Amino acid sequence: xxxxxxxxxxxxxxxxxxxxxxxxxxxxxxxxxxxxxxxxxxxxxxxxxxxxxxxxxxxxxxxxxxxxxxxxxxxxxxxxxxxxxxxxxxxxxxxxxxxxxxxxxxxxxxxxxxxxxxxxxxxxxxxxxxxxxxxxxxx
Numbered sequence: 433x434x435x436x437x438x439x440x441x442x443x444x445x446x447x448x449x450x451x452x453x454x455x456x457x458x459x460x461x462x463x464x465x466x467x468x469x470x471x472x473x474x475x476x477x478x479x480x481x482x483x484x485x486x487x488x489x490x491x492x493x494x495x496x497x498x499x500x501x502x503x504x505x506x507x508x509x510x511x512x513x514x515x516x517x518x519x520x521x522x523x524x525x526x527x528x529x530x531x532x533x534x535x536x537x538x539x540x541x542x543x544x545x546x547x548x549x550x551x552x553x554x555x556x557x558x559x560x561x562x563x564x565x566x567x568x569x570x571x
Contacts, residue, residue: 434558437520438566439510444522451523452490453477454505455567456498458530461546462564465497468542472555475563477523486524494528497541502532508570513559527567 454476456463464473476497480489487507494500505528512520536544550564 433516435514435517436559436562437512437514438525439512441507441509441524444510444512446486449480449486449510449522449524451477451521452480452486452493452526453511453523453563454490454494454526454528455508455550455564456494456500456503456528456530458498458500458533458546461548462550463498463530464545464547464550465541466543466545467540467555469540470555472553473545474555475550475560480524487526490524490526490528494530496537496539498530498544499534499536500528500530500532501534503528503530508567511563511566525563525566527571 465476466473476494478493480486490505505526508525508527511525512522514520550561554560
C-alpha cells in the first residue's frame with residue numbers, strides 16, 4: 433500500500449527533498465503531461481538535481497515538461513510517499529499559474545493536455561489525486 437503524507441514547508445530540510453511536483457493551471461484548466469514511453473498522464477514534475485533548490489527544479493521542470501514561458505510558481509507543502517510502511521521519499525509540491533506556453537521542448541514529454549480534473553488514466557493513481565486535492569485545498 434502506498435501512503436502519502438503532507439508536512440509544513442519548513443519541517444524537512446531542502447537537502448532531503450528528491451522531487452518537485454507542480455500542479456499547473458493554464459486558461460483555467462490543469463495541465464497534465466504524457467511521457468513518451470507511457471500511455472498514462474501525470475502532473476508535471478521531476479527530480480531535484482544536485483545543488484539545485486526545489487523551487488529552481490520546479491521552474492525548470494515546468495518549462496521542460498509543458499513549454500511554459502511565463503508563469504508564477506508558489507510552494508504549497510512538502511509531501512512524502514512510502515510503500516508498505518517503508519522509508520519515506522520526500523518531495524515539494526508547488527502550484528503554478530501559467531500565462532504563456534510555447535512549443536514543447538524536445539524531452540521525455542511528448543504531449544500535454546488541459547483538463548478540469550485530475551482523474552482518468554494516471555501514471556501514479558495512488559499519489560496524484562492526493563497531491564491535486566492538497567493543492568486545491570490550499571489555493
